[in-house]
Amino acid sequence: MTSLPPRFPSAALGRGRLPEQIQETRALTRRLFLQMLRRPSSAVVGVIQPMIWLALFGSLFAQAPAGLLPHSMGYGRFLAAGVIVFAAFSGALNAGLPMMFDREFGFLNRILVAPLRSRSSIVLASVIQIATLSLIQSLAIMLMAGLLGFGWPSGLGIPAVFVTLGLLVFTVTSLSLGLAFALPGHIELLAVTFVINLPLLFASTALAPLQFMPVWMRWLASLNPLTFAIEPIRAAYAGQYSLTAPLLNAPYGQLSAALCLLALLVISGVVLLLIRPLLYRKLS
Numbered sequence: 312m313t314s315l316p317p318r319f320p321s322a323a324l325g326r327g328r329l330p331e332q333i334q335e336t337r338a339l340t341r342r343l344f345l346q347m348l349r350r351p352s353s354a355v356v357g358v359i360q361p362m363i364w365l366a367l368f369g370s371l372f373a374q375a376p377a378g379l380l381p382h383s384m385g386y387g388r389f390l391a392a393g394v395i396v397f398a399a400f401s402g403a404l405n406a407g408l409p410m411m412f413d414r415e416f417g418f419l420n421r422i423l424v425a426p427l428r429s430r431s432s433i434v435l436a437s438v439i440q441i442a443t444l445s446l447i448q449s450l451a452i453m454l455m456a457g458l459l460g461f462g463w464p465s466g467l468g469i470p471a472v473f474v475t476l477g478l479l480v481f482t483v484t485s486l487s488l489g490l491a492f493a494l495p496g497h498i499e500l501l502a503v504t505f506v507i508n509l510p511l512l513f514a515s516t517a518l519a520p521l522q523f524m525p526v527w528m529r530w531l532a533s534l535n536p537l538t539f540a541i542e543p544i545r546a547a548y549a550g551q552y553s554l555t556a557p558l559l560n561a562p563y564g565q566l567s568a569a570l571c572l573l574a575l576l577v578i579s580g581v582v583l584l585l586i587r588p589l590l591y592r593k594l595s
Contacts, residue, residue, distance in 0.1 A: 313437055388461060400480075402480075405504060406488060411497045426576070430594040434590060438484050489590065524560070539571040539578075542558040553568065
């Protein structure tokens with residue numbers, strides 16, 4: 312009678328939980344980037360469309376009277392912050408679509424039955440892919456704004472732009488992934504995206520300052536997460552970036568860059584608390 316050879320722990324088991332999760336996240340992130348490279352149309356449009364907005368709107372209002380806008384800036388420089396934020400917001404809002412298609416085509420079920428060390432790597436891979444894409448889009452728009460003569464963030468404004476965009480992208484990506492698991496199909500997800508996208512843009516300070524709006528719309532814009540991201544970036548373009556200087560005269564009080572970032576952080580925490588039980592239930 313032959314006996315089975317003794318089983319020794321494999322190298323994979325000895326590497327620990329964190330390295331295996333990093334490896335899983337890297338593999339899933341690579342898959343998302345391969346999908347994007349094979350069908351790059353959405354990524355290309357995500358860069359070109361904001362550039363068209365920036366060129367057309369910036370030229371349309373180029374002759375606006377001096378002193379009309381905050382800090383006496385030109386409309387192109389004023390608009391640049393709004394276009395950068397809107398491009399990042401739109402990309403993050405569509406982050407749930409690949410996950411939704413994986414659900415519908417059954418690929419997500421294959422991932423879930425795989426021996427993953429941590430299924431949170433599925434969500435983390437989507438966040439990394441969208442954050443990287445948003446960074447590339449934002450850099451392209453900033454370069455376009457510079458070429459059009461609309462300026463460039465100065466000094467501490469450059470890292471402030473990316474910190475602000477990072478908070479916004481993380482929050483909206485988390486919300487989009489939650490919707491991808493909560494809604495029955497991609498048609499419903501696209502419908503929600505279309506309903507949210509442009510109304511949030513127009514109900515913010517992306518295209519016009521707060522003082523140009525009626526009272527009811529000032530309240531909407533002052534509570535809009537996009538406004539909390541736009542104003543610190545606009546201050547960076549104005550060359551007067553400070554965490555404590557007032558940026559926005561909201562109906563409920565003055566907001567500084569620090570308060571805008573704090574508001575984004577609070578919104579991010581609330582979104583995570585709301586979607587965490589859903590993601591845990593769907594991925595378990």
